[in-house]
Amino acid sequence: MIKGYSVMRLLDYLSAAGGAMRANPFRTFLTMLGIIIGVGSMISMAAIGAGAQAQVQDQIRSFGANVLMINAVPRNRNGIREAGNVRRPLTSGDARAIAELGPVRAAAPSVAGAAQVVHGSLNWATTVNGTARDHFTIRGWELAAGRLFSPDDERDAGKVVVIGSTVAHKLFGDGDPVGQIVRILNAPFEVIGVLREKGTAGDGQKQDDVVFVPLMTAMMRLIGSANTVNRDAVAYILASARSETSMTAAIMEIDALLYQRHDVADDDDKDFTVTTAASILAAQKASTRTVSFLLGSIAAVSLLVGGISIMNIMLVSVTERTREIGLRLAVGARPRDVRKQFVLEAAIICAAGGVFGVILGGLLAVGVAKFVGWRVLLEPQTALLAVAFASCVGIFFGYYPAKKAASLQPVIALRSD
Amino acid sequence: MIAEARKIGKSYALGSTTVTALHPSSFSIASGEFIAILGPSGSGKSTLMNIIGLLDRPSVGQFRLNGTDCADLSDDKAAQMRNRFIGFVFQAYHLLPRETVLKNVELPLLYAGIGGRERERRATTALAAVKLSHRILHLPSQLSGGEQQRAAIARAIVTNPSLILADEPTGALDSATGWEIMRLLGALNRSGRTVVLVTHDVHIAQQARRIVSLRDGKIISDQAVVPGRTDGTDDQGIQRHAAA
Numbered sequence: 312m313i314k315g316y317s318v319m320r321l322l323d324y325l326s327a328a329g330g331a332m333r334a335n336p337f338r339t340f341l342t343m344l345g346i347i348i349g350v351g352s353m354i355s356m357a358a359i360g361a362g363a364q365a366q367v368q369d370q371i372r373s374f375g376a377n378v379l380m381i382n383a384v385p386r387n388r389n390g391i392r393e394a395g396n397v398r399r400p401l402t403s404g405d406a407r408a409i410a411e412l413g414p415v416r417a418a419a420p421s422v423a424g425a426a427q428v429v430h431g432s433l434n435w436a437t438t439v440n441g442t443a444r445d446h447f448t449i450r451g452w453e454l455a456a457g458r459l460f461s462p463d464d465e466r467d468a469g470k471v472v473v474i475g476s477t478v479a480h481k482l483f484g485d486g487d488p489v490g491q492i493v494r495i496l497n498a499p500f501e502v503i504g505v506l507r508e509k510g511t512a513g514d515g516q517k518q519d520d521v522v523f524v525p526l527m528t529a530m531m532r533l534i535g536s537a538n539t540v541n542r543d544a545v546a547y548i549l550a551s552a553r554s555e556t557s558m559t560a561a562i563m564e565i566d567a568l569l570y571q572r573h574d575v576a577d578d579d580d581k582d583f584t585v586t587t588a589a590s591i592l593a594a595q596k597a598s599t600r601t602v603s604f605l606l607g608s609i610a611a612v613s614l615l616v617g618g619i620s621i622m623n624i625m626l627v628s629v630t631e632r633t634r635e636i637g638l639r640l641a642v643g644a645r646p647r648d649v650r651k652q653f654v655l656e657a658a659i660i661c662a663a664g665g666v667f668g669v670i671l672g673g674l675l676a677v678g679v680a681k682f683v684g685w686r687v688l689l690e691p692q693t694a695l696l697a698v699a700f701a702s703c704v705g706i707f708f709g710y711y712p713a714k715k716a717a718s719l720q721p722v723i724a725l726r727s728d
Numbered sequence: 729m730i731a732e733a734r735k736i737g738k739s740y741a742l743g744s745t746t747v748t749a750l751h752p753s754s755f756s757i758a759s760g761e762f763i764a765i766l767g768p769s770g771s772g773k774s775t776l777m778n779i780i781g782l783l784d785r786p787s788v789g790q791f792r793l794n795g796t797d798c799a800d801l802s803d804d805k806a807a808q809m810r811n812r813f814i815g816f817v818f819q820a821y822h823l824l825p826r827e828t829v830l831k832n833v834e835l836p837l838l839y840a841g842i843g844g845r846e847r848e849r850r851a852t853t854a855l856a857a858v859k860l861s862h863r864i865l866h867l868p869s870q871l872s873g874g875e876q877q878r879a880a881i882a883r884a885i886v887t888n889p890s891l892i893l894a895d896e897p898t899g900a901l902d903s904a905t906g907w908e909i910m911r912l913l914g915a916l917n918r919s920g921r922t923v924v925l926v927t928h929d930v931h932i933a934q935q936a937r938r939i940v941s942l943r944d945g946k947i948i949s950d951q952a953v954v955p956g957r958t959d960g961t962d963d964q965g966i967q968r969h970a971a972a
């Protein structure tokens with residue numbers, strides 16, 4: 312019963328507060344402007360942040376949570392990149408050594424290049440990867456049909472190919488590719504497997520538009536000897552850690568191993584990088600941090616200005632409505648009832664400003680997605696939170712004017728004309 | 729006794745001087761009385777009425793309403809007493825311009841914590857009593873002065889208070905409409921309510937059954953008005969009381 316009363320009272324306060332806004336909609340709107348801009352910035356900031364987060368999550372999903380990618384980079388001495396080739400490229404020997412490390416489950420040396428794949432009268436330009444069968448285990452990529460490379464295929468540079476679902480579709484339509492012959496750089500290859508569809512990665516890369524051949528096959532027949540010094544050179548090594556918790560140990564041990572194998576003297580001398588989902592995440596965060604900071608500053612300043620203008624307008628409103636306050640006190644409003652009414656009024660104005668701000672922020676986020684190309688994501692709970700926060704700004708800045716209204720003496724309030 | 733004033737006075741500090749709006753005065757109001765406080769403008773009528781109505785507190789003296797010393801009342805308690813016990817009618821009506829007549833009349837019930845449906849029921853009844861049933865959903869600005877004052881009277885009686893305080897209720901009205909309001913106040917008194925009326929108009933004051941005359945913040949006379957019939961009063965129809 313008591314509870315029912317207080318809920319009812321809240322509704323009554325709300326209707327009392329709403330009246331003042333209806334009386335002067337334009338002024339109310341101007342008052343809201345700061346809040347609208349503040350919440351708008353907040354919302355677009357959150358949308359951009361959440362979008363980046365979702366993109367990273369996608370990338371992690373496609374990259375694999377426990378996956379490490381080791382790439383060769385030019386040595387960087389005294390800030391000057393060395394001309395010409397990497398002196399000491401990654402090799403399948405490096406990959407074998409990495410695979411032996413305790414925290415590492417598997418490592419697959421890989422090369423990649425572009426090539427036309429032809430079947431009958433159809434041909435398709437795609438990426439050719441030369442790798443070990445561990446590559447699929449590491450990426451958690453399963454077969455839709457057929458089989459992966461056999462140890463014999465890998466040792467003997469067998470002319471076999473495992474194709475991605477996009478390539479299968481382009482060259483074979485709905486037919487079964489397994490056992491068919493395709494030509495890559497004019498050499499015939501038997502299609503031994505078709506991979507399950509993996510979808511688009513976070514960066515828009517179509518992962519299924521790819522074919523895989525054994526590493527030896529690629530190096531001997533397709534990619535050729537890009538590196539004339541070292542025929543064992545590979546483009547990158549894909550590895551996986553035993554578990555999420557062994558990631559750090561895996562990175563450290565790979566670093567130590569390759570420092571030793573590559574005669575790296577110090578960090579400046581380092582000729583490889585280890586990329587993980589976490590390092591992608593860090594890079595992504597850094598790129599959106601600047602924008603988030605900018606929008607965050609706008610949001611903070613606007614909300615402060617918005618709050619102050621609410622306070623200002625509420626003070627004016629208290630003065631204008633002195634007689635109303637006097638009357639309410641005369642018919643039995645307690646000072647705290649008057650205070651609640653004005654605090655609620657400020658809260659409602661700010662909440663309404665918050666709703667408009669959410670709309671503005673949503674539009675801004677859509678604009679960013681369209682014109683800057685960033686992924687954005689507006690979550691409903693963020694919108695709710697922003698409106699709630701705006702209301703709190705109203706309560707905070709409305710408190711002083713409301714207190715002033717509540718402290719009016721009924722006689723003086725009624726006398727004012 | 730509904731109200732008892734013992735040497736209550738009110739003065740205001742204006743810069744270095746003090747203005748005395750009401751000199752220490754004593755009087756009492758019995759339940760069921762119909763009293764007019766009569767005096768020229770600035771004589772302290774409103775000051776006195778505001779003290780009776782717990783809208784203001786005396787600077788000196790003791791005022792008891794319904795047995796409670798107003799000095800012991802917190803602001804909240806005073807608000808509650810005004811809400812339950814007193815109905816106000818003002819010269820300027822003081823209706824909230826943006827609310828309908830019905831919502832205006834419901835206002836005291838709102839602060840009494842009464843639910844929406846019941847509020848509406850009681851407000852409708854009060855508006856019927858002042859013959860404004862056809863106007864309940866109008867805004868005050870759509871009503872004539874007399875109708876607005878009737879709405880204000882409905883608001884004053886909606887909590888069924890025992891004391892009605894009316895400060896110049898006819899002051900803004902033409903005389904015909906003023907008399908109509910006076911008939912309403914008279915009816916309220918006959919139905920058992922105590923009515924205190926503030927006016928500067930002798931004819932209006934004579935509608936009451938007792939007149940307290942004020943001049944320059946002092947009670948100069950306190951007399952009973954005797955209607956046409958005789959019940960132990962003197963020839964002028966006025967029974968003298970000792971002015972305090």
Ligand SMILES: Nc1ncnc2c1ncn2[C@@H]1O[C@H](COP(=O)(O)OP(=O)(O)O)[C@@H](O)[C@H]1O
Binds near residue numbers: 748773774
């Ligand atoms: N808040 C105040 N400050 C100073 N003087 C006041 C105040 N309120 C009333 N007065 C003075 O007290 C006197 C009585 O006022 P009031 O009771 O309103 O008179 P009435 O209602 O009879 O016209 C007047 O002279 C008025 O100027």
Ligand SMILES: [Mg+2]
Binds near residue numbers: 773774775895
């Ligand atoms: Mg007056």
